[in-house]
Each structure stands twice: as C-alpha cells, then as structure tokens.
Amino acid sequence: MGNVSLVDISKRFRLTIDGSEQFVQALDHVSFTVADGEIAMLIGPSGCGKTTALRIAMGLDQATSGQVLVDGREVKGCGHDRGMVFQHAELLPWLSAVDNVKFGLEMKGMRGGELKDTAMRYLDLVGLAGSAQRRPHQLSGGMKQRVGIARALAIDPKVLLMDEPFGALDAQTREAMQAELLDIHARTRKTIVFVTHDLDEAVLLADRVFVMRNGRLQEIIEVPLPRPRGDLGAIRGLSAFAETRYKIWQALHAEAAS
Amino acid sequence: MKMPRWLITTISVVIFLAFWEFFGRDINPIFGSYPTAIIAAFIKLAKSGKIWVALFQSLQPFVIGYLLAIVVGVPIGLVVGRFRVAEAALGIYVTAGYAMPLVALVPLLILWLGLGFAVKVAVVFLMSIFPVCINTWAGVNAVPVSLIEVGKSLVASDATILRRIILPATLPYIMAGIRLAVGRAVVAMIIAEFFTAISGLGGIIIQSANNFDTATMFVPVVILMVLAIGLNSLIVWIERRVAPWQAEIAGRSE
Ligand SMILES: Nc1ncnc2c1ncn2[C@@H]1O[C@H](COP(=O)(O)OP(=O)(O)OP(=O)(O)O)[C@@H](O)[C@H]1O
Numbered sequence: 047m048g049n050v051s052l053v054d055i056s057k058r059f060r061l062t063i064d065g066s067e068q069f070v071q072a073l074d075h076v077s078f079t080v081a082d083g084e085i086a087m088l089i090g091p092s093g094c095g096k097t098t099a100l101r102i103a104m105g106l107d108q109a110t111s112g113q114v115l116v117d118g119r120e121v122k123g124c125g126h127d128r129g130m131v132f133q134h135a136e137l138l139p140w141l142s143a144v145d146n147v148k149f150g151l152e153m154k155g156m157r158g159g160e161l162k163d164t165a166m167r168y169l170d171l172v173g174l175a176g177s178a179q180r181r182p183h184q185l186s187g188g189m190k191q192r193v194g195i196a197r198a199l200a201i202d203p204k205v206l207l208m209d210e211p212f213g214a215l216d217a218q219t220r221e222a223m224q225a226e227l228l229d230i231h232a233r234t235r236k237t238i239v240f241v242t243h244d245l246d247e248a249v250l251l252a253d254r255v256f257v258m259r260n261g262r263l264q265e266i267i268e269v270p271l272p273r274p275r276g277d278l279g280a281i282r283g284l285s286a287f288a289e290t291r292y293k294i295w296q297a298l299h300a301e302a303a304s
Numbered sequence: 305m306k307m308p309r310w311l312i313t314t315i316s317v318v319i320f321l322a323f324w325e326f327f328g329r330d331i332n333p334i335f336g337s338y339p340t341a342i343i344a345a346f347i348k349l350a351k352s353g354k355i356w357v358a359l360f361q362s363l364q365p366f367v368i369g370y371l372l373a374i375v376v377g378v379p380i381g382l383v384v385g386r387f388r389v390a391e392a393a394l395g396i397y398v399t400a401g402y403a404m405p406l407v408a409l410v411p412l413l414i415l416w417l418g419l420g421f422a423v424k425v426a427v428v429f430l431m432s433i434f435p436v437c438i439n440t441w442a443g444v445n446a447v448p449v450s451l452i453e454v455g456k457s458l459v460a461s462d463a464t465i466l467r468r469i470i471l472p473a474t475l476p477y478i479m480a481g482i483r484l485a486v487g488r489a490v491v492a493m494i495i496a497e498f499f500t501a502i503s504g505l506g507g508i509i510i511q512s513a514n515n516f517d518t519a520t521m522f523v524p525v526v527i528l529m530v531l532a533i534g535l536n537s538l539i540v541w542i543e544r545r546v547a548p549w550q551a552e553i554a555g556r557s558e
C-alpha cells in the first residue's frame with residue numbers, strides 16, 4: 047500500500063518586504079489523492095504552488111490548514127514512508143555516491159554489511175554501480191540526479207516525491223532518465239508524485255496529470271496510455287499522446303476565471 | 305611553462321632578504337638590523353642553549369592554549385550558529401570577545417592566575433578562541449538550507465544533522481578560523497610573556513631590547529614568524545586531508 051492524499055490543504059506564507067508584512071497564498075484548499083502505484087504529475091505555471099504542495103506532502107513545510115494522509119492516516123513532519131528527490135539532487139558534497147545512498151539508509155537505522163550491499167544494489171538499479179566511489183562534483187548532472195533517486199528509493203518509501211528532478215538536464219539525458227524512471231516504477235510499483243514543467247514528460251510518465259493554477263488544483267486529466275509504456279519514442283507518435291498533450295495545454299491556457 | 309608556486313615564493317623571499325641586507329647595513333645597529341647579523345645572533349643564542357629553553361617555555365603554553373581554543377571554540381560556534389536561542393543568548397559575547405582589548409586585561413589575568421604557565425595558556429586561549437568561534441558560527445549560517453532539508457527528509461535527528469551535515473559543511477570555515485587564530489595566538493603568547501616573568505621568546509625580546517641588542521631581539525621575532533608560516537602550512541595540509549572535496553570544488557587542487 048502507499049496512497050497519499052492532500053486534504054483541503056492551504057498554505058499562506060508571510061513575508062516582510064521593506065518592513066511591511068505581506069502574505070502569499072501559495073495553496074488554496076487543495077485536495078487530491080494519488081493511488082497506490084500511481085504516477086501523478088503536477089504541472090502548472092511558475093509560482094502556482096507545485097513545490098509547496100510537494101514540500102507539505104513530504105513534511106518539510108507545515109500547511110496553514112488541512113491534512114496530509116498516507117494510507118489514510120494523518121502524518122505530521124517527515125517520515126520514512128515518503129522519500130524526496132530534489133530538483134538539484136542535493137547530494138552531500140563530501141560523500142561519495144555510495145556513501146550518499148548509505149547516509150539515507152543509516153538514518154533509517156540500517157547498520158553493518160547490509161548497509162553497503164543495499165546501497166550498492168540501488169546504485170546498480172540506477173546504473174551507477176561503476177561510479178560508486180565518485181564524489182558529487184565528479185559526476186554529471188544526470189548522474190547526480192540518479193544518485194538522488196537511488197538515495198530516495200533505497201529507504202524503500204511507499205511514496206516518492208519528485209520536484210522537477212529532470213528539469214536541469216539536456217533533452218537526451220532527460221529522455222534516458224524518463225525511461226529509467228518508468229523502468230524502476232515497473233519494478234518497484236512505487237507511488238510517485240512528480241512535478242514538471244514539461245508537457246511531454248507529463249504525458250509520457252503519468253497516469254493522471256494534475257493541472258494547477260494560482261494555488262488551486264484546476265483540472266485532473268487522465269492519460270489513456272497503457273503500462274508498461276515501452277518505447278517512449280513510439281508513444282510520442284500515438285494519437286492518444288497528442289490528444290492528451292493538447293488537453294493539458296488547453297487546461298494550462300484556460301482563463302483563470304473558470 | 306608555469307613557474308611552480310614554491311619557486312615564486314622563494315624568489316620573493318630572496319629578493320626581500322637581499323634588499324634588507326643591503327639597506328639594513330647602513331642603519332645604526334640600535335635602530336635596525338639585517339639578516340646576516342640576525343643569523344649570527346641566532347647562532348650565539350643556539351650555542352648557549354638559551355633559545356631552545358625559551359622556545360620550549362613559549363611553545364608549551366602556546367600549543368595547549370591554542371588547542372584548547374579549537375576544542376572549545378568549534379562546538380560553541382556550532383551551537384551558536386545552529387540554535388536560535390543559543391545565538392541570541394551567547395552570540396553577543398562571541399562578537400564582543402573578538403574585539404576585546406586583551407592587552408588591557410592581561411594584568412587582571414595575572415592577578416587571578418599568577419605569573420606562570422597558567423596565565424600564558426589563558427591569554428593564548430582567549431586570543432585564539434574567538435576567531436575560531438566566529439568563523440564556525442558564520443560557517444554554520446552559510447550551510448545551504450537545502451542540505452539540512454536532506455537530513456530532515458531522511459528523518460535525521462537534530463544531533464545527527466549537526467554532526468553529519470552541518471559539521472562537515474562547515475569544516476572549510478572552521479579551518480579558516482583555525483588559520484586566523486594562529487597569528488593571534490602567536491601575538492598573545494608574546495604579550496603574555498612581556499607582562500609576566502622574563503621567560504620564553506618574549507623574555508628574550510625584552511632583555512635584548514633593554515640591552516639595545518637589536519639583532520638578538522630580531523631572532524625570536526623571526527622564529528615566531530617562521531613558526532606561524534609553518535603552522536599555517538600544516539593547517540592547510542590538514543584541511544586538504546579532512547576536507548579534500550572543498551579544494552576539488554573550488555578548483556584549487558594542485
Ligand atoms: N518560503 C517562502 N516564503 C514566501 N513565499 C514563498 C515561499 N516559498 C514559496 N513561496 C511563494 O509561494 C508561491 C508558490 O511557490 P512554489 O515554489 O510552490 O511554486 P512552484 O509552482 O513550485 O513554481 P516553479 O514552477 O517556479 O518551481 C509563490 O508565489 C512563491 O513566491
């Protein structure tokens with residue numbers, strides 16, 4: 047099991063600009079449930095609250111009101127039932143790739159030989175067993191991102207929260223990573239909440255796409271593509287791909303007044 | 305071809321010494337001195353054994369006070385930087401302590417601790433703890449929140465975050481503070497010896513100054529500077545060992 051729900055979540059940030067207090071309504075009564083094993087994509091214009099939603103789901107930010115449920119039970123703060131993949135990987139620069147993965151496992155209480163084996167297994171899963179001893183600055187952007195994914199996967203969370211994990215990558219690396227993620231998903235059946243700006247990425251990966259605007263959930267669009275998705279290049283040629291992509295595009299460009 | 309760094313340094317030092325030697329010879333030996341005269345004075349002091357005794361007398365409290373400052377200063381800096389309450393409660397003393405005119409307080413310290421070993425340790429400690437503290441503190445504040453959030457998202461405890469994320473991320477700042485402290489510790493040692501008994505390298509400086517023996521006075525001064533340079537390189541070397549990623553990231557590795 048591993049479904050995650052935001053129930054009526056609102057988030058108001060307070061900030062002081064030139065001494066005067068201002069409020070930003072980042073999330074405005076957002077509710078959604080991502081089912082066990084589902085991949086849900088959050089998409090929407092910059093500043094619409096995607097990162098905030100993910101951070102609240104992770105427990106890194108506190109909602110002003112509303113609840114986060116994992117498997118129907120309310121969670122407060124961070125937990126090993128959820129794992130976060132950050133936009134810029136956020137590896138600890140003084141640790142090698144394998145030690146970064148080990149770090150997460152140690153936080154979960156794992157010790158001894160099991161630690162090394164598990165860390166290596168997950169590095170292998172993301173195709174980085176050969177670079178285990180390299181430190182982050184000796185890895186490419188895509189490799190760093192994969193270590194970040196391995197670190198989150200290794201603690202075996204029910205839910206994987208990913209904030210534009212491929213946003214900083216070039217198109218080719220990005221496509222390779224998308225295929226890899228689908229592959230990992232097929233093997234682990236993790237529940238994934240994934241933030242993206244990329245329409246193609248949303249359609250290729252998602253079961254459902256959540257379109258957000260101004261801190262609200264505007265529309266939910268089903269992706270009628272079968273799993274496993276197989277060759278992502280071929281999927282791009284399907285009419286269902288183009289139609290879904292167009293639907294999302296329309297939702298993104300619809301007047302906010304609706 | 306690029307000239308190696310040590311060669312540039314050596315050439316610079318040789319030129320400096322040559323100028324000093326050349327112009328220094330024209331100065332009245334009471335008002336100044338020059339390298340060969342200082343070397344001669346050093347040989348005399350070394351033969352009599354006086355300089356080694358003094359060096360030992362000075363180095364002992366120096367090393368103890370300096371190490372104590374690191375051992376105490378780093379944890380204080382970490383805690384002050386990490387915890388809001390500690391920052392509000394203790395930060396002000398660290399900032400004030402850094403600017404403290406310690407010279408003025410040495411007589412008071414002598415009243416408390418006497419004229420011997422303890423007061424020297426105390427003065428060195430008080431002079432060097434604050435740069436260590438302040439740098440550690442600044443380093444903690446410079447740790448990216450995103451790295452701390454990595455720890456939080458993995459459900460690390462506060463203590464674990466401090467030890468496994470903040471401490472390593474702050475290490476380059478700590479090492480910089482420790483390096484800054486070398487200079488202050490050397491000055492502190494001499495100040496202490498000026499005020500307290502006529503002992504150690506500071507004692508030699510005072511004695512020879514009173515005798516208008518300027519060349520001899522320069523011997524401890526030069527020894528102290530060489531000592532500081534040596535310590536500095538030692539610290540840089542240690543830094544490369546404990547925080548190699550820093551040099552690699554900054555592209556300074558050679
Ligand atoms: N710590 C904060 N303090 C104040 N305001 C914030 C904070 N974090 C986010 N906001 C505001 O909340 C709103 C939503 O921000 P959020 O980062 O969730 O957007 P986003 O959808 O992830 O945007 P992007 O696509 O650019 O990453 C924005 O208006 C932003 O300015």
Ligand SMILES: [Mg+2]
Pocket residue numbers: 096097098
């Ligand atoms: Mg964002």
